[in-house]
Amino acid sequence: xxxxxxxxxxxxxxxxxxxxxxxxxxxxxxxxxxxxxxxxxxxxxxxxxxxxxxxxxxxxxxxxxxxxxxxxxxxxxxxxxxxxxxxxxxxxxxxxxxxxxxxxxxxxxxxxxxxxxxxxxxxxxxxxxxxxxxxxxxxxxxxxxxxxxxxxxxxxxxxxxxxxxxxxxxxxxxxxxxxxxxxxxxxxxxxxxxxxxxxxxxxxxxxxxxxxxxxxxxxxxxxxxxxxxxxxxxxxxxxxxxxxxxxxxxxxxxxxxxxxxxxxxxxxxxxxxxxxxxxxxxxxxxxxxxxxxxxxxxxxxxxxxxxxxxxxxxxxxxxxxxxxxxxxxxxxxxxxxxxxxxxxxxxxxxxxxx
Numbered sequence: 412x413x414x415x416x417x418x419x420x421x422x423x424x425x426x427x428x429x430x431x432x433x434x435x436x437x438x439x440x441x442x443x444x445x446x447x448x449x450x451x452x453x454x455x456x457x458x459x460x461x462x463x464x465x466x467x468x469x470x471x472x473x474x475x476x477x478x479x480x481x482x483x484x485x486x487x488x489x490x491x492x493x494x495x496x497x498x499x500x501x502x503x504x505x506x507x508x509x510x511x512x513x514x515x516x517x518x519x520x521x522x523x524x525x526x527x528x529x530x531x532x533x534x535x536x537x538x539x540x541x542x543x544x545x546x547x548x549x550x551x552x553x554x555x556x557x558x559x560x561x562x563x564x565x566x567x568x569x570x571x572x573x574x575x576x577x578x579x580x581x582x583x584x585x586x587x588x589x590x591x592x593x594x595x596x597x598x599x600x601x602x603x604x605x606x607x608x609x610x611x612x613x614x615x616x617x618x619x620x621x622x623x624x625x626x627x628x629x630x631x632x633x634x635x636x637x638x639x640x641x642x643x644x645x646x647x648x649x650x651x652x653x654x655x656x657x658x659x660x661x662x663x664x665x666x667x668x669x670x671x672x673x674x675x676x677x678x679x680x681x682x683x684x685x686x687x688x689x690x691x692x693x694x695x696x697x698x699x700x701x702x703x704x705x706x707x708x709x710x711x712x713x714x715x716x717x718x719x720x721x722x723x724x725x726x727x728x729x730x731x732x733x734x735x736x737x738x739x740x741x742x743x744x745x746x747x748x749x750x751x752x753x754x755x756x757x758x759x760x761x762x763x764x765x
Contacts, residue, residue, distance in 0.1 A: 506567060507542070512576075685722050698718065
């Protein structure tokens with residue numbers, strides 16, 4: 412009888428002890444989390460601009476100062492550059508979303524001189540009420556932009572999606588992509604834990620940040636660079652996924668391959684022009700992103716070859732500030748080409764044809 416009473420009391424006390432033990436652990440973790448947050452010890456320098464440097468789906472932080480701008484500039488409430496799109500979309504408004512990397516973002520260029528802003532302004536002058544979102548995120552590839560389109564950008568219900576892209580040729584980035592696709596459940600668990608600064612600090616101690624692996628599209632070591640065929644095998648999947656999802660929502664797509672200054676420099680040295688037979692082979696050899704034109708054609712996705720116009724204009728003015736980023740003149744030319752292509756395809760209302 413005494414043993415039974417002792418057992419009963421133990422059973423009553425055990426849940427209480429477990430409860431108070433769990434409560435103590437929770438309080439300890441909450442206090443620790445607060446201290447780590449206040450101390451800022453789990454925040455890396457890059458994470459004053461980007462969300463999570465361990466995640467290939469990194470984003471720009473809403474309201475953060477823009478380190479890629481020449482003048483004072485802050486990201487909008489959605490974490491993009493320039494004005495956001497009005498939600499829900501007003502009646503009679505044409506909305507355009509431009510995706511890409513730091514070139515689309517407009518590194519070294521004022522926000523109102525990026526091709527996204529100039530495209531909207533050009534269509535406004537043709538009588539359209541246009542809103543354009545600059546969804547360019549520095550360092551991203553076509554794969555990362557595809558994921559951004561799936562997760563966020565189609566929610567804006569755009570009329571047109573302009574994809575200025577490169578597949579990326581980094582072996583490390585391809586490894587991250589495969590690991591992310593094969594380990595979906597683990598990635599989602601890690602993404603959930605990333606909201607806790609205690610976890611972020613522990614992760615920082617145990618595994619140094621891999622932001623360099625994520626943000627570098629191209630491998631500097633030729634031996635570790637992904638070959639063109641492999642890169643475009645995955646690029647084809649990305650374009651096809653975007654096409655399927657966009658078609659389902661009635662969104663038009665325009666694929667524009669990323670341009671590299673070196674192709675135009677070599678063409679000018681040889682005195683080549685857009686109508687010379689030697690120009691297309693040189694362009695595709697040096698500027699491998701141009702293979703996206705073939706990929707888009709195979710999938711029935713409209714594309715724009717801006718390289719010919721850039722070559723001709725490059726004989727008169729500088730269009731690049733470095734290997735891939737445009738000068739204001741480069742942005743203006745891209746905006747003009749996009750405007751003419753959009754109107755030529757009659758994708759937008761009649762005033763566009765004026």
